[in-house]
Amino acid sequence: MIVGDPWVGKSSLTQVFSSGGSTYPKNYLMTVGAEFCVKQVPIPDTNVVVELYIFDCAGQSIFNQVEMNNKYYENASAVMVVYDVTSNESLQSCNKWVTNVRSMRPVGPPLPGVMVGNKCEYRDGSVDTRSEVNKTDAQRLANDMGLGYYESSAATNFGVEDPFHYIAKEFYRRYEDTVQRADSLSGNL
Secondary structure, three states, rough: EEEEEOOOHHHHHHHHHHHOOOOOOOOOOOOOOEEEEEEEEOOOOOOOOOEEEEEOOOOHHHHHHHHHHHHOOOOOOOOEEEEEOOOHHHHHHHHHHHHHHHOOOOOEEEEEEEEEEOHHHHHOOOOOOOOOHHHHHHHHHHHHOOOOOOOEEEEOOOOOOOHHHHHHHHHHHHHHHHHHHHHHHHHOO
């Protein structure tokens, strides 16, 4: 699940990642409900490929779109919450988004995931320095929520793959742990 406030770049990140960096949306189109795509991610040093089923969920509250997202959250295996480095408000909303997704899966360990600060071209000064969000504060919030932390720029294709690869590796690691536990319970070790 990819969640976050409107206009933080969730769809842009998804489109740039799924196209291998060849497609960046030039015009803003509001996501209605959820957009879906599939992308295969090879796990380094293995012959394993994890297939990510990515749901880019609407951030707008009009037409009850945010509430409609609950049906997508029920089967989530991981969460990616995106904020805009030029908006403290979008950072403050991250906890709400992650809590909403995780509340649909209250049993078991918390869903793994990442928090992504998008539009980092505004932090590094390559465009300007409109960044409002302190990177240390953002990293601390991600850590408090048990999430990995990344910064990216969908516009420049900087760091776009990293959070998706993190999720794929984490899914693979959890899968391997589950297989080992099952083997140990059945006496196959």
